[in-house]
Amino acid sequence: MKKSFLIIVLLIGIFSLKSQAQNDIDAFRFSQLDWSGTARFVGAGGAFGAVGAEFSALATNPASIGVYKKSEFSFTPLVVSIINSSSIYNTSQSKYLSSNYNLSNIGIILVFPTRENSPWKGLQFGFGYNRIADFNNQFRIEGMSKNSSLMDEFVYYANQSNDELSVTGPFDTDLAWNTWLLDFDSVQNSYYSPLEKSVLRQSKYVHTSGAIDEMNVSFGANYSDKVYVGATLGIPFISYTEKSTYSEFDDLDTIGGFVSYDMDDYLSTRGTGINLKVGVLYQPADFVRLGVAFHTPTFYNELKDTYSRTITAEYTSQNYAKESPVQSYKYMLTTPLRIIGDVAFFIKKRAFVSAEYELVDYGSAALFARDYSFIRENQDIRDKYGLQHSIRIGGEVSLQEYFSVRVGYNYKTTPYKNKINDGSSHIVSTGLGFRSQNFFIDLAYVLKMTKEQYWLYSPNFVNEANNEYLFHRIVLTGGLKF
Numbered sequence: 001m002k003k004s005f006l007i008i009v010l011l012i013g014i015f016s017l018k019s020q021a022q023n024d025i026d027a028f029r030f031s032q033l034d035w036s037g038t039a040r041f042v043g044a045g046g047a048f049g050a051v052g053a054e055f056s057a058l059a060t061n062p063a064s065i066g067v068y069k070k071s072e073f074s075f076t077p078l079v080v081s082i083i084n085s086s087s088i089y090n091t092s093q094s095k096y097l098s099s100n101y102n103l104s105n106i107g108i109i110l111v112f113p114t115r116e117n118s119p120w121k122g123l124q125f126g127f128g129y130n131r132i133a134d135f136n137n138q139f140r141i142e143g144m145s146k147n148s149s150l151m152d153e154f155v156y157y158a159n160q161s162n163d164e165l166s167v168t169g170p171f172d173t174d175l176a177w178n179t180w181l182l183d184f185d186s187v188q189n190s191y192y193s194p195l196e197k198s199v200l201r202q203s204k205y206v207h208t209s210g211a212i213d214e215m216n217v218s219f220g221a222n223y224s225d226k227v228y229v230g231a232t233l234g235i236p237f238i239s240y241t242e243k244s245t246y247s248e249f250d251d252l253d254t255i256g257g258f259v260s261y262d263m264d265d266y267l268s269t270r271g272t273g274i275n276l277k278v279g280v281l282y283q284p285a286d287f288v289r290l291g292v293a294f295h296t297p298t299f300y301n302e303l304k305d306t307y308s309r310t311i312t313a314e315y316t317s318q319n320y321a322k323e324s325p326v327q328s329y330k331y332m333l334t335t336p337l338r339i340i341g342d343v344a345f346f347i348k349k350r351a352f353v354s355a356e357y358e359l360v361d362y363g364s365a366a367l368f369a370r371d372y373s374f375i376r377e378n379q380d381i382r383d384k385y386g387l388q389h390s391i392r393i394g395g396e397v398s399l400q401e402y403f404s405v406r407v408g409y410n411y412k413t414t415p416y417k418n419k420i421n422d423g424s425s426h427i428v429s430t431g432l433g434f435r436s437q438n439f440f441i442d443l444a445y446v447l448k449m450t451k452e453q454y455w456l457y458s459p460n461f462v463n464e465a466n467n468e469y470l471f472h473r474i475v476l477t478g479g480l481k482f
Contacts, residue, residue: 022305022331024380026269027365028415030133030212030238030300031335034448035060037105037130038076039477043431043444044394045408047354049342050281050291051394055107056130058218058232060356061293061342063279065124065220066228068111074128074479076105082472085139087454089202089465092143102211104131105477119224126218126232133212135240141456141465142203149200149248150263151181151193152461158182158191171309171324178322179313181261194255201249204456210239210269228281228291233274236298240269246456261313271303273333281342291342297364300333332368336360351397358390362415388415396433406431406444425450431475438481446473 035046037056048057052067055074078101085096107128114120158173173191176182182193213236220230242265249260279293306328312321337360344354362385367374394408410427431444448471453464 022329022367022369022374023377024384026305027333027335027367027377027381028362028385029135029240030269030303030333031360031362031365032415033132033212034134035130035132036079036134036475038074038479039431039442039444039475040396040406040433040440042446042473042475043406043408043429043433043442044354044396045392045410045427045429047342047344047356047392047394047408049279049293049340049354049356050289050344051352051354052228052281052289055109055126055128056105058107058126058216058230059130059132059214059234059277060340060358061279061281061291062218062230062232062277063220063228063281063291063293065109065126065218065230066122066222066281068109068124068220069122070481071111072109072479072481074105074107074477076475076477077103078474078476079104079131080474081134081136083137084470084472085137085467086469087139087141087465087467089141089143089456090146090463094140094142096138096140098136098138100136100209102131102134102136104475105129107216121222121225124218124220124222124230126216126220129213129215131211132214132236135208135210137469138205138207139467139469140203140205141454141467142201143465144251145198145200145202145248146463147197147199148462149193149195149198150246150457150461151176151195152197153458154182155191155193155196156461171327175263175309175311175322175324179261179311179320180315181311181313194258195248198250198255199252201251202247202456203249204244204246206242206244208240208242210241212236212238226283228283230279232277234277234298236273236275236300238269238271238273238300238303240267242267257315257317259314259316261311264310264312265307266309267305267307269303269305271300271333273298273300273335275299279340287346289342289344289346293338293340293342295338295340297337298335300335302330303333304328304330330369331372331374334366334368336362336364351395353395354393356390356392358392359387360390361385361387363387363417384417384420385415386417387413389413394429402434402436404433404435406433421453422451440477440479440481442475442477444473444475446475447471448473 041056048054049061052064057064112123215235218232246263275298281291283289309324396406408429429446433442451468
């Protein structure tokens, strides 16, 4: 009798898994970029579009390749990240410390000379990859609920009409049903949970990993040391994994027979896209260079999500566990276009100060599929996200013939509309470099500070947690000129 009441819920849920897993959060996550690469690039704040002659700048303003006078190979084998996260949830604070290591850049630039009397001073070709987004992070949220449980949300969906039930199924209500976290009252003809509106200790641990690594193929040219043009074909590769455990504990012993339960989620996303970047630099005088770049949207022709969920409930008399099916779904994503403006000032070939402005509208991202419209999800994207303005400032000065120091600063405004979240960030950086005629080695330190509001489940049922993150990175790059 008990199971019969969930037949309609489960049948509708099976056909709605695609809309449950792919949403505006996925589109936003894979549209955000955090330009990285060589130690020189990040040490000076990534503001290299107008400075040029730096491999990682090919991903922001491809015209920077035209500034190269010699061929070059660069390699960044060491990026060490240390992440401090802090969360405040219902006055309780939780902290977490994690670290990871990765490789963020490898590339080669080939310079081909032109005829001696030609106004074209050189043609350039570049090939390699940069890391343009890093998903590695870990954090924990914990605190006492205020008469709230995730089961409140499950009960709400289970008691809705068939149209509302399209968001439920084998990834939520069925798991709760089979672990006795959800039950049916035949007198009231409705579902309920013994955990509803209880005071519980709630905890969530989240571990994300992966990156967007972009393969770049670039071409450029230098006209009379006045105009530099370039184009980059970008092929980004998404690799994203998220593992989380959400738990509720009856520390106050107010729910007879119930001890705790864990909900373990797994999500993996893989896919490849393509985009085109074009740029131009103009140098009206020896001491200044101006530039502009345009990035087309990235089109991911096929992203594949694989996801699953398990609920394990502990009672004083017995434990119960239920696993969802492992579900996969393929879809497409188009990210927003980008516009970047650059300026750099040079001081007697011994120093530079540079700045960049980047504009992107996250509300223009869109999800697609051959068997699903994503109308609701794409409307959510337009409603939640909007314009983000980014400023990058950097500088470098040569202390001696071969040694240089660098500093940089980045600021990104919130990408959210109507102040529904924060998401702004500040990045400060510094670095050292040794560069001879044929060899160079650079070291940089980067500190990124950002914060967000995070909800353990639907905001209709739970208060937000306030998360703050400090990302410390040490970057080492070496290279050859030839």
